[in-house]
Amino acid sequence: DTEVTQTPKHLVMGMTNKKSLKCEQHMGHRAMYWYKQKAKKPPELMFVYSYEKLSINESVPSRFSPECPNSSLLNLHLHALQPEDSALYLCASSQEGLTNTGELFFGEGSRLTVL
């Protein structure tokens, strides 16, 4: 059982919709991550929050807006997405922040389809 919980597991949205992906961890981890994974490809880093502050934005388009309300929660707000944004979105956490030397714990992902 994963200790990083993502909801919803599946999401279908139109290009004009606004939706959000949610991620929760209760391991006391201080860094949380969003990754995007296209089919048959490795995950690509999007954002990193370290100690609840946005530390890394890998030049992600502004139609993706992350939010970290507290140390256990991470949201990804979606607006005006394109069909090419359809992918599996993975949340991960790590015990330490940007100096993490350990593993990332991944959730099962939210599969997004943009029509």
Next chain:
Amino acid sequence: AQSVTQLGSHVSVSEGALVLLRCNYSSSVPPYLFWYVQYPNQGLQLLLKYTSAATLVKGINGFEAEFKKSETSFHLTKPSAHMSDAAEYFCAVSDGSGGSNYKLTFGKGTLLTVNP
């Protein structure tokens, strides 16, 4: 810049046979190396990690990997494949330079198929 090369996008073995998944890395500093497994429609699960301790690393589900600095390799092995091992396997490197150890660079993945 760090990078990872996984040789073979698809490896097929028979049940009970040796599993060998190859990973070569490039890093300007001693790396941290990881193997993750991804089952269909699931997230990634850590199999094992190398963080400059023992060069032979044992992980979950009977997998192990050996760090060979001279060959810049971190190949994943399992003596006897099981049907449940069928999945996508990703090798990843994090060089930790300047304390910025947050970013994993993943290989392109190797799909392991296990035949009965």
